[in-house]
Every structure is written in C-alpha cells, then in structure tokens.
Amino acid sequence: MDHDKMDHDKMGSDDTRLDALFAAYRDACPDPEPSANFMPLLWQKIETREHTSTVFGRLARNLVTAALALSGILALAVSLSHSPTLPTESYVEVLAEDQARESLDYFEPVHIEPAADQR
C-alpha cells in the first residue's frame, strides 16, 4: 500500500518536473527571426515546383494523346488484317454440305488394288 502511494507520489513529482521542463523549453526556444532569404527562396521553390508540374502535366497530356493515337492505329490495323469474308451460304446449307462430306467419307467404297501376283 505504502509502496503504491510512493510510486504515485514519485509519478506526480515527475509529472510536475516534466511540465516545468516543457515550460522552460518553450522559453528557451523563442520564435526565430526569418532570414532575409526566406521569401525569395520560398518564391523560387514555388516557381520551380510550378514549372515542374507544368512540364509533367504537358508530358502526361502528350503521352495520353500518343497512347490514344497508337491504340486507334492498332485497332485499324487489326480490323484490316482480320477482315473476315462474309459467308454467302446460310447456316443450314453449310451444315448440309458438311454432313454430305462426312457421309461421303464414311460410305466411300474401298478400292483394293489387286496384288501383283494375283493378276
């Protein structure tokens, strides 16, 4: 019990010391006077970043335009190279023709050449 109370008191005293230290720190660090270069340097940095963002913005816009143009050209090239010839027959006709070919394969008579010694 006494030990807990001592710990609590100690913590309390540390708390007070810490507050005093923070207050002293505030007094020991007054607001510094800005140097004469502060504003010119700031505007220089602003202009540099504006310039950079403009250059990057322009570059990005150009890239987007180029990508769009390239995809357009590619789409055109693909559509031209793979232009399918449209079937003139109907589906039923194609199916019938295919079936006929299959039947022919199946029923085609077998031609057996007689052996040379049987002739």
Add this chain to the structure above:
Amino acid sequence: MLVEFELIKRAQKGDGAAFNQLVLAYRKRILGTIARLIGHPEDVEDVGQEVFLRLYFSLDQLRSAEVFEPWLYRLTSNAAYDYLRKRRRRMESRMADLSEQQVVMADALASEKVDRDEGQRRRIREAVDSMLDGVSEEDRVLLTLKEVEGLSLKELGTIYHVKENALKVRLFRARQRVLKAFATARKHAVGASGSRQ
C-alpha cells in the same frame, strides 16, 4: 487570427500579393513552432518553406477561411513529422542515453535554481530534444503541440480530425511514455552519481 479572412480568400483565388502577406504574417510563428517541433535550428527555415509551399499548392482545398489556422498547423505538424521521420535520429540517441549532466540540469531547472543564460537555454533545448528523440515522431509532434505550443484539445481535434476523447487517450499515452523515459533517465543519472561518490 493574424490576418483578415478577406486576405485568405484573395490568396485562395491565386492572388500572389495576398499570399505573400499571409506568409509574412505567419512565418515567424510557424518557424517558432517548427523549431520546437524538430529541435534542429539549422533546418527550421527549410521545413518552414516546405510548409508554405504546401500551403500555396493546397490553399484552394481549404473549405473556409475560418479554419485557416488549424489548416496551417496541420501542414506544419505534417512537415515536421516528415522531417523527423526522415532523420530518424531517435534510433541513435534514446532517452536512456541522456547524459547525467542533462538530467541534473533538468532537475535544477524544475527547481528554478538555474540562471537562464544562453548556455543554459542551449542545454535545456538539448535535454528536451534528447528526451523527445526517445519517443516516436507522432508522440513528439502531438506532445509538443499540446505541452509546449499550448494548443487546446479542441484545436488539436481540428488539426488531427479526431474527437477530443480519442485525443485525450493518445496524449495520455504519449505523456506516459515520455514520463517513463524521463524517470528512467533520472534513475540512471542518480545511480551514476551515487556510484561515483
């Protein structure tokens, strides 16, 4: 507010002169906050310029001029957080590495025994920086904004977009971690001075 809403609205519309005035009005305060957040005076202006640079390119996203200050603080804490994450100095100097001298000085300071000349101030800065290096960047930024900058829970809630209760829990945990590190360092310092006697 350090400026009129009208000036913010003009800057939002792309008025360079209005933006210039806005920076002039806030830069000292923001540089001070950054100095206390990052603890590296040599990099304060760089981080400050990054904040205003982000402000310039995001000002059109600001919903209303009334929330300009929390917005600016949000940009500031984000820039400081990014800077701290990049440096990752905390890996090199943990709270346990705090020198005995720094802790003794912190104790003396708390008892108001020190004469606050420049040397002392420098040592205070070093002590707190080392202590805050021992916790995560998130804890450091949050605690500094609350304990050093004196922002209210309501203001922090607006900056972090979280409810006050959630913020209280985060702050409590962050403070506990700092306190633990602080107590450990003090114990080490006391032990070291005791064994020397």
